[in-house]
Amino acid sequence: DDHRLNLADLYQRYNTDRDTGLTDAQVKELLIRDGPNILSQPKPISKSVKLYRHLFGGFSLVFWICVIIYFIMYGFSTATHDENASISYLWLGIMLIIEELAIVFFSYYQESKSSSTMASITKMASQQILVIRNGEKNQINTEDLVVGDIIEVKSGDSIPDWRNQFNNAYLELGKLGERALGFCELQLSSSEYPYGYSFNINEYNFPVNNLRFLGLMAMINPPKVAVPNTIMNCRSAGIKVIMFTGDHPCTAKGTARATNIISEGSETIEDIAERLGTSPESVNPNDAKACVIHGNDLGGPAEIDELLRDYTEIVFARTDPKQKACIVEGKYNIINK
Incomplete structure (x- = not known):
């Protein structure tokens, strides 16, 4: 409900001042409490671990079990001198290996491209902005912003626009055939939207503006190799x-x-x-x-x-x-x- 408050009440809520802004002590305390103004990043995974997961994780494990079974059948049929059957088992095992490797490297390539795209979007989001602290104007990185900072904006200044950055990420991931999903949140009044309220996504009987952006996720259902x-x-x-x-x-x-x-x-x-x-x-x-x-x-x-x-x-x-x-x-x- 910040937008409903007058300026005096808003300054009081965030313990700041229009002319002097926050103090260094306040900023330090807020950074400790809330952390930097950036999207949290997942722990980096090495390329070898990613490749290993694609090779042996999930449904890929079923492929390898089938390959092992075919090779066992090839060995068994060879031992019983059934040459026609043994060749069939051998070729089936080899074809499964070729198909699995093609799927693995395709999905690994797609994941690598997605990771690089998201990394470029994250770098693009890092900008400098003019704030008032201790009664002085300072240029700081946007990740150092805290709740209560007074930002000075002049005509022609570049303001971080998450909507445009999300749209750019959406388009870049879309070029790879991926579906991008953005997640936002908004605290709704329990009196206006009680438990069991019927939300209508066609007529929008609920707020769709002033949402807080939480993150971005992309997923893909890769086409069959053939x-x-x-x-x-x-x-x-x-x-x-x-x-x-x-x-x-x-x-x-x-x-x-x-x-x-x-x-x-x-x-x-x-x-x-x-x-x-x-x-x-x-x-x-x-x-x-x-x-x-x-x-x-x-x-x-x-x-x-x-x-x-x-x-x-x-x-x-x-x-x-x-x-x-x-x-x-x-x-x-x-x-x-």
Whole structure:
């Protein structure tokens, strides 16, 4: 309820002063109590440990158990002089090893890229800001800010904007085919929002502003190793592959590139605009071979026909179940085109 207080009460609540700010003693005490003004970082994990977890953790352990069983069966069948069966067991074991290693290194690569992206976002967040302490103005790092600091902002100053930084992280992680989730909190009045209150996420019958940002998490469901080659084989056979997903367009594009639905070298209008440093409106649509269409922009049959004619690689993102059902049931007649 800070925004409801007048300035005098607000200064009193945080034991500060408009002209002199906090004292060094107060700052020291607050830093000890609350810690630095940064997002807490997880304990770093070595690359070897990460690789080991990908190799032998979770479902990977099942693969290795299967490999061992196949090799045991190969040895048993060889001992009983059943050569045909023994070769089959050997090849099955080898193929499982190849598939598992491909999955492991792909997921390890994705995790490494995500870690580097988050590290760059964290560095970008570190800025300097002008505060008043002990009656004097000082430039300090934003991580040294404490509750009660008086910040002086002038026209043209850069203010830390977590919303933009979250959006940048979301886009960078989306390019890797990952889904980024932001977590925030807000203390609600128990009298206005009692236990059992029915929250409506469509009409927003609760506050959605002035939230406190808690952190960011990304997750990925990597495609099967065989999918990219399968897509290429389909395209070689003259089959046009179109992707429909409920994911954000940025995430959908990253997944499409990883699976060859958008092939290497193909660009969307947005890709061309980013490469040329211009706006998408100034790009000639005929220069783009691929497109990513938001479900809200999914028009009628005539527009679908135009997309199918103009683009060889198409991704529909943020499509809801109703739209997918209409497509499958033939409303747009895409399957027959």
